[in-house]
Amino acid sequence: MGIGETMEAPKDICNLLLAWYAENKRDLPWRKNPDPYSTWISEMMLQQTRVETVIPYYYRFLERFPTVSVLANADEEEVLTAWKGLGYYSRARNLHLAAKIVQEKYQCVFPNSYQALRLLPGIGDYSAGAILSIAFNQPFPAVDGNVLRVISRVICLEGDISEAAVKKKIRQIVSDLIPEGRAGEFTQALMELGAILCLPQNPLCADCPIRVYCLADKNGRQDCIPVRRQSRPPANLDYWVAVVRKDNDILMQYREHTGLLGRMWGLPMAVKNPVVKPEKEFADQLGLNLQKVKSLGNTKHVFTHQVWNMEAIELMPEESRNDLPQGFAWIPLGKIDQIPIPKAFQKIFELGNYM
Numbered sequence: 001m002g003i004g005e006t007m008e009a010p011k012d013i014c015n016l017l018l019a020w021y022a023e024n025k026r027d028l029p030w031r032k033n034p035d036p037y038s039t040w041i042s043e044m045m046l047q048q049t050r051v052e053t054v055i056p057y058y059y060r061f062l063e064r065f066p067t068v069s070v071l072a073n074a075d076e077e078e079v080l081t082a083w084k085g086l087g088y089y090s091r092a093r094n095l096h097l098a099a100k101i102v103q104e105k106y107q108c109v110f111p112n113s114y115q116a117l118r119l120l121p122g123i124g125d126y127s128a129g130a131i132l133s134i135a136f137n138q139p140f141p142a143v144d145g146n147v148l149r150v151i152s153r154v155i156c157l158e159g160d161i162s163e164a165a166v167k168k169k170i171r172q173i174v175s176d177l178i179p180e181g182r183a184g185e186f187t188q189a190l191m192e193l194g195a196i197l198c199l200p201q202n203p204l205c206a207d208c209p210i211r212v213y214c215l216a217d218k219n220g221r222q223d224c225i226p227v228r229r230q231s232r233p234p235a236n237l238d239y240w241v242a243v244v245r246k247d248n249d250i251l252m253q254y255r256e257h258t259g260l261l262g263r264m265w266g267l268p269m270a271v272k273n274p275v276v277k278p279e280k281e282f283a284d285q286l287g288l289n290l291q292k293v294k295s296l297g298n299t300k301h302v303f304t305h306q307v308w309n310m311e312a313i314e315l316m317p318e319e320s321r322n323d324l325p326q327g328f329a330w331i332p333l334g335k336i337d338q339i340p341i342p343k344a345f346q347k348i349f350e351l352g353n354y355m
Contacts, residue, residue, distance in 0.1 A: 010177050011179075013177065013210050013213055014177060014186065016209045016210050017186070017190065017193065018182065018185055018186065018189055019209070020193070020209035021185065021188065021189035021192055022185075024196075026192070026196070028051065028055070029058055029059065030042035030058065031188070034134050034135050034184065036110035036131060036135040036136065037068055038062060039130070039131050039134050039135040040095075040127075040131055040135075041058065041061060041062065041095070044091050044094070044095055044127070045057060045086060045091070047088065048088060048304075049088070051195075054086075057082075057083070057086055060082065061083070064078075064082050065082070068099050068102050068103055068108045069099075069108045071095065071096065072096075072099035072102070072103040072104075074096070076096055079096045080092055080093070080263065081338065081339060081340045083340070084340050084342075084343075087343055089261065089262075089263075089264060089340075094122025094123075095122065097121045098120040101120060101121070102120070110131075110135075112132065114128050114129075114140060117131060125143070125171075126142055126143055127142075129141050129142035129187070130142035130144075132183075133183040133186075133187040134184045134188060135184070137181070137182075137183050138183055139175070139180075139183045140175075140178075140183070141171045141174035141175045141178070141187075142174075142187045142191070143174055144191060144194075145194070146191045146193070147174060147190050147191060147194060148161045148170055148226060149161075149198055150193055150194045151170045151173055151174060152166075152170065152216075152225050152226040152227075153214055153215075153217070153222055153225050153226065154210065154213060154216070155173070156215035156216045156218075156219055156225060157225065157226070157227075158227055159227065160227050160228060160229050161226045161227065161228055193210075203222050203223075205217050205222060232305075234305050234306050235306050235307070236309060237306055237307065237308055238271070239269045239270065239271060239309065239310050239311070240269065240271075240278040240281065240282070240310075240311050240313060241267050241269050241311070241312045241313070241345070241348050242268040242290075242312075242313055242315050243267060243296065243312060243314045243315065243348060243349075243352055243354070244268065244282070244286070244288070244316070244317065245314055245316060246316070246317055246320065246330060248332055248333045249331060249333070250332075250333060250336065251267075251268065251286070251324070251329075251331075252265045252266065252330075252331045252339075253265065253268060253328050254327045254329070255327070256327060260303070261342045261344070263340075264340045264341065265340060265341050265345075266345050267345050267348055268282055268285060268328075269310075270282060272311070277292075278292070278311075278315075279291060279292045279315055282315060285325075286324070286325060286328070287323075287325060288317045288319075289317065289318040289319060290315040290316065290317055291315065291318055292314075292315055293315060293316050294313075294314050295311070295312070295313055295314075296314055296351040296352045297351045298310065298311050299312065299348065299351055301343065301347060308344055310347075310348065312348045312351050312352065314352060336349065336354070
């Protein structure tokens, strides 16, 4: 057998993996009752987010939106507020929109076909496979980063896992491995192996239940595989962020667009300008006479393709005016936690001990 071509003893691999999973799986809340709705919510939350971060959000979200119909009938702002702090807010918007579609088109019964799931906003190949296998026990592959890593190491695959052809090959291998009647267990076992043993760096090979079949381990290649093309580093952007305070009210801006942090509330921002004072920059932007009260310090927020380096400044208007630019409003400090505010701006409030 050539390296990277096929997999040895698939039945043995499945049996070893399932036995290991039964003994070692983590006690995660979405595993207690893997119905389609809760599985869908957990999978959306877990995208690019650590398990430890997701757990409290998962409990709160299901408590507030226990069914598809409750989620579908909620206001978008309420959904975004419940999501506040998880980041990647398009996931929450897609959840809300998909819930409306499931309510209108499927009478609140979650569809159990791949084609129907893929048509729902926010559900891709992986999510559809995860829902079908975990919630419906159907033999569909669910290939996330953990699974790509595990399979590419087991077969010592030297191809770049970001390439479509390589992903397709791994999906086919996973599909062929799924044991009859145990799709949900197998999907979770494979992902669990990648999450707690077959780590990106320093994999715990000595504890791996399928080590005997791992060609990367046999060839000393586990630290080199998977192969992934180098991505561009995120762009560093330097901003001033203004906390304009009038008594116990904070001037905030509703970001109406649908792009980064769109349809959420934020603070006024300006690109740093070395020849202009920040109070002057914001005065021009807001049409207010402003004076600087104090500097609140510096913080940063990392997005996928950007890093915001933020210097926060508290400002105070010299006169009381309500004719603000479109999208701006005075929000009482006591209501800040009741509106959807991205984590980037929550960090500013934490700098000034406003929350």
